[in-house]
Amino acid sequence: xxxxxxxxxxxxxxxxxxxxxxxxxxxxxxxxxxxxxxxxxxxxxxxxxxxxxxxxxxxxxxxxxxxxxxxxxxxxxxxxxxxxxxxxxxxxxxxxxxxxxxxxxxxxxxxxxxxxxxxxxxxxxxxxxxxxxxxxxxxxxxxxxxxxxxxxxxxxxxxxxxxxxxxxxxxxxxxxxxxxxxxxxxxxxxxxxxxxxxxxxxxxxxxxxxxxxxxxxxxxxxxxxxxxxxxxxxxxxxxxxxxxxxxxxxxxxxxxxx
Numbered sequence: 505x506x507x508x509x510x511x512x513x514x515x516x517x518x519x520x521x522x523x524x525x526x527x528x529x530x531x532x533x534x535x536x537x538x539x540x541x542x543x544x545x546x547x548x549x550x551x552x553x554x555x556x557x558x559x560x561x562x563x564x565x566x567x568x569x570x571x572x573x574x575x576x577x578x579x580x581x582x583x584x585x586x587x588x589x590x591x592x593x594x595x596x597x598x599x600x601x602x603x604x605x606x607x608x609x610x611x612x613x614x615x616x617x618x619x620x621x622x623x624x625x626x627x628x629x630x631x632x633x634x635x636x637x638x639x640x641x642x643x644x645x646x647x648x649x650x651x652x653x654x655x656x657x658x659x660x661x662x663x664x665x666x667x668x669x670x671x672x673x674x675x676x677x678x679x680x681x682x683x684x685x686x687x688x689x690x691x692x693x694x695x696x697x698x699x700x701x702x703x704x705x706x707x708x709x710x711x712x713x714x715x716x717x718x719x720x721x722x723x724x725x726x727x728x729x730x731x732x733x734x735x736x737x738x739x740x741x742x743x744x745x746x747x748x749x750x751x752x753x754x755x756x757x758x759x760x761x762x
Contacts (some may be wrong), residue, residue, distance in 0.1 A: 515575050518586060522571050530566035533699070536560070540697040543747035544629035544736075545621060548608055548696070557697075558601035560595060565706035566680065571715040573676060577669075579657060585669040586641050592673025594679070600681050603691065619750040628735025632693035637729030639686035640722050648682035649722065652713045655679070684709055690729055693736075700745045 536557055540546070547651055548554045569575075570593060578586040651658065655676055662672035681688075687705050694701040708725060712718045735743055 514744070515578055518575060518578055522567060522574060522590075525566060526567050527561050529567070532560050533557070533564050537697050537702075539700055541695045541699070541747045543621070543695045543699065543749045544626060544693055544740075545749055546695050546697045548605055550604060554605055555598065555601060558605075559594060561702060562597040562601070562712060565702060565709065566593075566597060566684075568706070569652070569710045570676070570680065570715055573652075573659070576656060577659050577662075577672065580662075581664075582663040585666065588666050588669040589676075592670040592672075592675075595670075596674045596677025596681060597747055599687070605686075606690075611761035623748065627737050627739045629693045629740070630735075632732040633690055633733030633736060634730045635691070635733075636690040637726040637731075637733065639689070640726035640729065644682055645722065648679045649712060649719055650677040652676075652683045653719060674753035675695065680713075683713065686729070687725075690732075693733075695747055698745075698747065716717070 567590070570590075574586055574590060574593075577589050581589075658676070659672060662668055687709060691698075691701055691705045696702075709720065712721050712725075734744070736746065740746060740750060
């Protein structure tokens with residue numbers, strides 16, 4: 505964290521630029537997603553629409569926690585390479601979004617009744633939240649979180665040039681995907697188009713990855729996610745801020761899912 509503080513002081517223009525990108529991403533996300541929350545199992549719409557909003561969401565949610573790494577990387581390379589690093593980072597999260605979309609469509613096609621909210625939907629959503637909590641305690645989560653909090657040795661060994669910067673960003677993004685896999689599963693379970701849950705999950709990720717002592721949050725989050733999963737499965741209508749599927753009509757700009 506001391507190195508990160510030094511890079512913040514030495515790179516004010518880059519810090520301002522990154523914060524500007526994050527602010528624009530949040531403004532776009534709020535504009536596009538307002539009124540779109542349909543709760544657990546929210547339809548993801550057409551692929552092109554989903555990927556566009558997904559990249560915007562990841563920029564808004566993930567870039568703040570990745571800023572110390574981007575700033576440190578900019579000290580190792582010329583200034584322009586930090587933009588390539590961020591591009592690689594977002595490509596990694598885009599790949600995750602593509603996989604999530606494919607899994608969603610596959611599940612809806614293979615077992616549509618299994619995820620119907622008036623059938624077993626609350627149990628599926630609750631089970632996903634409990635699984636997200638269990639993941640918080642796995643060695644993979646711990647290793648990826650350790651990397652995300654201290655990636656400096658990894659960056660020092662990255663390859664030179666633009667391709668090296670792109671690959672370093674993509675690899676670092678892969679570790680971040682591993683670190684946040686459970687929390688992203690929770691976001692899908694609660695309503696991926698919910699601005700409230702998006703902000704809450706984004707805040708948890710920022711604390712875990714970037715703030716002093718943030719790694720200590722992993723275990724309390726695990727307990728909270730399991731407890732929330734039981735609550736959603738047992739009494740979903742009593743969960744605050746959880747939209748009940750069918751209550752919120754979907755807006756036409758989502759497109760048509762295939």
